Amino acid sequence: MKTKAFSILLNFLFIWNIETLTSVKRPCQPRKMNCITITSKKMHGQNFTEKDIKAQKKDIKHVKCLQVRDAKIRFIEKALFSKLVNLSELCLTNLSMEENTIKDGLLNINKTKLSQLSLDNVGLDSSILEDLHLFLPKSLEHLVLRNNVISFFSTDYISKTDTQILDLSFNINLSLIMNRTIPSLTHLILSYSGFRWNTTFQINGTCVFPNLSVLHLEGNEVNLSAVDIKNNCFAKIISLYLNRCRFIVPINSESFSFFPNLEHLYMNGITNMVQLPTFSNTKNLLTLSINDVVNNFFQPSTDNMKCFQNLKNLQYLEMRKWNMTSWKSDQLCVLFTPVANTLKKMDLTSTGLGSIPRIISQMNNLKTLKLNNNRISKLDYMSKQTNKNLTTLWLPYNLIELVDPNSIPPSVTNFNLKGNPFRCTCELMPYKNWILERKLQKIVQDWQTSYHCFEPLDWKGKSLDEFKPKVTDCQPFNQYVITAIVLCCLMVVVVITTNVYVKLRKSHRKGRSLKSYGACEEQKLLETS
Ligand SMILES: *[C@@H]1O[C@H](CO)[C@@H](O)[C@H](O)[C@H]1NC(C)=O
Ligand SMILES: *[C@@H]1O[C@H](CO)[C@@H](O)[C@H](O)[C@H]1NC(C)=O
Ligand SMILES: *[C@@H]1O[C@H](CO)[C@@H](O)[C@H](O)[C@H]1NC(C)=O
Ligand SMILES: *[C@@H]1O[C@H](CO)[C@@H](O)[C@H](O)[C@H]1NC(C)=O
Numbered sequence: 196m197k198t199k200a201f202s203i204l205l206n207f208l209f210i211w212n213i214e215t216l217t218s219v220k221r222p223c224q225p226r227k228m229n230c231i232t233i234t235s236k237k238m239h240g241q242n243f244t245e246k247d248i249k250a251q252k253k254d255i256k257h258v259k260c261l262q263v264r265d266a267k268i269r270f271i272e273k274a275l276f277s278k279l280v281n282l283s284e285l286c287l288t289n290l291s292m293e294e295n296t297i298k299d300g301l302l303n304i305n306k307t308k309l310s311q312l313s314l315d316n317v318g319l320d321s322s323i324l325e326d327l328h329l330f331l332p333k334s335l336e337h338l339v340l341r342n343n344v345i346s347f348f349s350t351d352y353i354s355k356t357d358t359q360i361l362d363l364s365f366n367i368n369l370s371l372i373m374n375r376t377i378p379s380l381t382h383l384i385l386s387y388s389g390f391r392w393n394t395t396f397q398i399n400g401t402c403v404f405p406n407l408s409v410l411h412l413e414g415n416e417v418n419l420s421a422v423d424i425k426n427n428c429f430a431k432i433i434s435l436y437l438n439r440c441r442f443i444v445p446i447n448s449e450s451f452s453f454f455p456n457l458e459h460l461y462m463n464g465i466t467n468m469v470q471l472p473t474f475s476n477t478k479n480l481l482t483l484s485i486n487d488v489v490n491n492f493f494q495p496s497t498d499n500m501k502c503f504q505n506l507k508n509l510q511y512l513e514m515r516k517w518n519m520t521s522w523k524s525d526q527l528c529v530l531f532t533p534v535a536n537t538l539k540k541m542d543l544t545s546t547g548l549g550s551i552p553r554i555i556s557q558m559n560n561l562k563t564l565k566l567n568n569n570r571i572s573k574l575d576y577m578s579k580q581t582n583k584n585l586t587t588l589w590l591p592y593n594l595i596e597l598v599d600p601n602s603i604p605p606s607v608t609n610f611n612l613k614g615n616p617f618r619c620t621c622e623l624m625p626y627k628n629w630i631l632e633r634k635l636q637k638i639v640q641d642w643q644t645s646y647h648c649f650e651p652l653d654w655k656g657k658s659l660d661e662f663k664p665k666v667t668d669c670q671p672f673n674q675y676v677i678t679a680i681v682l683c684c685l686m687v688v689v690v691i692t693t694n695v696y697v698k699l700r701k702s703h704r705k706g707r708s709l710k711s712y713g714a715c716e717e718q719k720l721l722e723t724s
Contacts, residue, residue, distance in 0.1 A: 219360060219382055219409070221339055222311035223262045223286035230260035230284065241269040243300070245278060255279055264288035271300030279307055283334075286313040294318070298326055305332035316342035328352035341365045341384075350375040350403060363388055364411065373403040380404045386413035386436070393418040395427035402428035411436040420444045423453050434459040442467040448498070452476045463487055463513075471502040480506055486515035486542075493517050495526040502530070509534045510560075513542040520547035527552040536560065539584075544568055556581040563587040567611075570594055574602040582606075591615070596650070597622050600629035610638060616649030619662045621669035627659070 223230055231251045238247055243263065248255050258279045268290050276285060285304075287297070297317055304312075309332050319327075324345060331338070335356040340348075342365045349372040353361065358377065362384040363369055369388040373396060383404060385392075392412050396403045408431050417440045422429070432454055438461050446465070450472040451457065459482040462468075466489040474480055483506070493499060503509065512534065522530070531538075531554045539560050544567040555564065556576040562584050571593040582604040591613035603610065610630070617623060630638050639660070646659035654662055 219384070221315075221362070222284050222313040222337055223260065223288075227260060227284075230262050230286075231258055232262045232264065233266070234264055235266040238266055238268070241267060242272065243268045243270070243275065244272040245275060248275075248279070256281060258282055260284040262286040262288065263290065266290055268292050268296075270296045273299045274302040275300050277303035277306045282307040282309055284311040285309060286311075286315070286339075287317050288313065288315045290317045292318065295323065298323055301327060301330055304330045307332065308334055310334050311337040311339075313337075313339035313341075314343070315339060319343035319345060321345055321347040324348070324352065331356050333357060336360065336379075338362065345369060347372065350377050353377060353380075360384070363390075364413075373398055376401060376403055376405065378405055381406050382409040382411075383407060384411040385415065386411045388415065391416045391418070392440075393421040395422055395424065395429070397428055404428065406431060408432060409434045409436075412440060413438045414440065416441045416443060418443050419446065419450055423450060425453060427453055429454050430456060432457055434461075436461045437465065438462065439464040445469045446472060448473045448502075455479075458482065460484070464489070466490065471499065473502060474505045478505055478507060480509055482511040483509060484511070484513040485517075486513050488517065491517050493519060495522045495530075500526055500529045504533045506534055507537065509537055510539045512538060512540070514546065515542055515544040517543075517546050519543070520549075522548075524550070524553050528554045531555075531558075539563070541565070551575045551577065558582060559584060561585050563589075565589040566593070568592040572596065574598065577602050577604060579603075579605055591645075598626035598629075600625050603629065608633070608635060610635065611641075613641060613645035615646070617646065617659060617662075618650040619648035619654035619657070619659070619664075620651065621664060623659075623662070624664070624669050627662075 226232070231248070233243075233247060233251065237250065239250070243266075245255065248258065248261070252258055255278060259281055261276075261279065261282060261284070264286070265288070270293055276282060297314070297319065312331075312335060319340060320343065324340070328351075331353065333356055335353075335358055337360040338353065338356075338358050339360075339362040341362050345363065345366040346368050347370050348363055351372075351374055354375040354377060357379045359379050360382040361380060362382075363371070364384050364386040366388045369385065369390045371385070371390060373394075376398070390412065392415060396407070405428065407428070410429075410432055413436055417437065419442060430453075433456055435454065435457060440462070442465060444467075446462075446468040448470045451460070451474060454477055456479060457477050458479050460480060461482070461484040463484055463486040465485075468485075468488055468491065471485075471493075519527075531552065535554055535557050537560060538558050540563040541555075541558070541561065542563075542565040544565055546569060548566060548569040548571060550571055551566065551574065553576045555561070556578075558564075559582065561582055564582075564585060564587065567589055568591070571590060572595055574590075574595075579601060583606055585604045586606055587609040588603070588607045589609070589611040591611050593612075593615055595612060595615040596618040598612070642659040644658070648654040648657050648659065648662055
């Protein structure tokens with residue numbers, strides 16, 4: 196029980212998410228080397244003034260990036276940031292201030308070269324914002340207002356800027372008032388804001404964000420039948436993030452029919468799905484991430500078997516925690532055949548699979564395969580000749596006892612077998628040697644902590660690192676060696692006896708010929724004398 200919980204925890208920890216690949220970097224993140232960061236330790240009092248910045252950089256005209264975070268500030272000096280004439284990136288994060296002081300601080304900020312502004316968790320509300328927006332400079336491209344208490348945001352606020360990315364996530368009960376067209380906007384982030392997605396983003400028949408390509412709506416309420424319609428404003432959307440959304444109209448086979456350019460769709464942790472969409476009008480889809488879908492009744496029905504048939508370009512597929520125990524190998528083959536040539540990454544963690552689906556051996560572009568936490572006992576169908584692009588093969592927490600190195604595609608370097616019940620006999624040595632020969636140090640390190648012998652009794656519980664049987668125990672050619680040694684000895688004996696025999700015979704014959712010779716000699720001597 197304990198080990199199971201532990202294994203689930205571990206499993207959770209090393210699940211790698213493709214979302215991190217495509218998400219937008221926020222201003223001042225990751226912590227930039229050339230960005231001046233001021234925390235409470237570097238402050239001179241509760242008032243934030245020019246002195247605090249000068250203590251970090253003498254000539255404040257050269258400050259391009261400034262971050263103030265995790266500090267108790269009562270007041271900000273009036274128009275402080277406007278003095279930093281070359282400022283292009285400003286981030287205020289986790290500050291608790293007197294109300295309205297942020298307005299004073301940002302006064303005349305439009306005199307700077309500000310292009311990225313982040314006001315994250317600074318107690319901003321709608322009324323402060325209403326005044327603040329007047330100072331937003333034309334040069335502004337990335338505006339982050341997350342983690343505040345904004346309940347009302349009008350597109351008017353950014354209509355005089357070049358804002359491309361707008362982040363209003365983690366506000367309370369946000370209403371977005373769309374009264375002005377913002378052609379510059381490409382990324383809109385409204386996750387966990389209480390925003391209800393039930394409009395097509397139009398005013399009087401024109402699109403408010405005509406160039407919108409990335410839309411984040413995680414954790415919000417979605418009425419798909421109000422937005423997935425003809426002539427909506429989502430024709431240019433490439434990435435759509437709907438993780439943990441509440442779909443008030445269930446997702447069915449016809450869903451996502453009016454997102455013609457959609458390439459990346461994330462719907463992890465959702466509840467209301469009666470059928471996987473067929474994506475008949477969404478043929479450019481590259482990424483489909485549908486992990487942890489609650490109550491998925493994914494039976495191998497005729498419809499379900501054909502559900503990927505339109506996805507001729509799919510490269511990334513994540514279906515963690517789908518219950519696929521009733522799928523047979525042939526049925527999985529039908530399911531994955533349409534995407535077999537294009538998939539680069541596939542994650543079927545915790546799907547109850549009892550063996551590696553045969554179709555996987557035909558996936559020539561596959562680079563990453565994750566089959567964590569299933570009931571797989573062998574590397575079936577895979578070999579040195581298959582999956583020539585596969586580098587990452589993860590099968591932790593399965594039922595693998597032994598590994599035949601001949602079944603590992605040679606390009607694999609990240610081969611995770613943590614938590615499998617290894618049978619520590621001589622037959623395991625080819626696997627150990629394979630890893631050691633390739634110098635896969637990470638795996639060798641993990642042997643000490645996460646790889647254990649399950650059988651036989653005398654090794655049970657020991658780590659794979661400790662499992663070092665005596666060389667003589669594991670010489671597969673032992674019998675031959677012994678036979679060879681015996682044969683050698685025999686040969687030596689034979690050679691010696693033959694030699695002795697030959698020598699004896701020779702000396703015997705020599706004696707005789709000597710005799711005759713002697714006789715001749717005698718004769719000669721006699722003759723010469
Ligand atoms: C901090 O600023 C406020 C408002 O500008 C001012 O009233 C107060 O005297 C300042 N406190 C100190 C210690 O400078
Ligand atoms: C959210 O705002 C709407 C009006 O926009 C209001 O009716 C509703 O009660 C609010 N909900 C919460 C939880 O504050
Ligand atoms: C969802 O949107 C459709 C179409 O606009 C509408 O008819 C329906 O009432 C909405 N459902 C809910 C629960 O709001
Ligand atoms: C491996 O992938 C590359 C492109 O990603 C592709 O050109 C190549 O054909 C693949 N290898 C095999 C053996 O299919």
